[in-house]
Amino acid sequence: xxxLNFNNPKGSPLLxxxxxxxxxxxxxxxxxxxxFEKIITDKINNDIFxxxxxxxxxxxxxxxxxxxxxxxxxxxxxxxxxxxVLKKLIYNDFIVQKKNSEDARKKNLYLSNQTNKMxxxxxxxxxxxxxxxxxxxxxxxxxGFNQIINNIIKRKENDA
Numbered sequence: 782x783x784x785l786n787f788n789n790p791k792g793s794p795l796l797x798x799x800x801x802x803x804x805x806x807x808x809x810x811x812x813x814x815x816x817f818e819k820i821i822t823d824k825i826n827n828d829i830f831x832x833x834x835x836x837x838x839x840x841x842x843x844x845x846x847x848x849x850x851x852x853x854x855x856x857x858x859x860x861x862x863x864x865x866v867l868k869k870l871i872y873n874d875f876i877v878q879k880k881n882s883e884d885a886r887k888k889n890l891y892l893s894n895q896t897n898k899m900x901x902x903x904x905x906x907x908x909x910x911x912x913x914x915x916x917x918x919x920x921x922x923x924x925g926f927n928q929i930i931n932n933i934i935k936r937k938e939n940d941a
Contacts, residue, residue, distance in 0.1 A: 846889040
């Protein structure tokens, strides 16, 4: 297995960045993602929601008042796909639209109270697992994990 060509500022190779170790981390991401998706699909287990819907609801939960274009960018999906998701969620009263105070053409998106409670219920086992994992990993683990994820996202944005 070859080593990735990463050097620290002092010029010596970072031993923990061997290609096989990075691939193991990638595999772990895939496994965690698959497990989280299974937990969510087992919890929702109906025809109303899918993973895309839950992700949309989560982003609105984290960013109350988000507008359509911001949500579309965050989800990285087409306008048509987002329209399809939002139409269903608004029709079923999971999302509330309010006119934007600065631009009447824009609408701010919010979750209904029932949706916030439902989303908390769906995500509870995952959030509990993540919190327990961070507690076991030590006080710097949240910051370190988020830094790794944000660096991956920034690199993707820079490459686009």
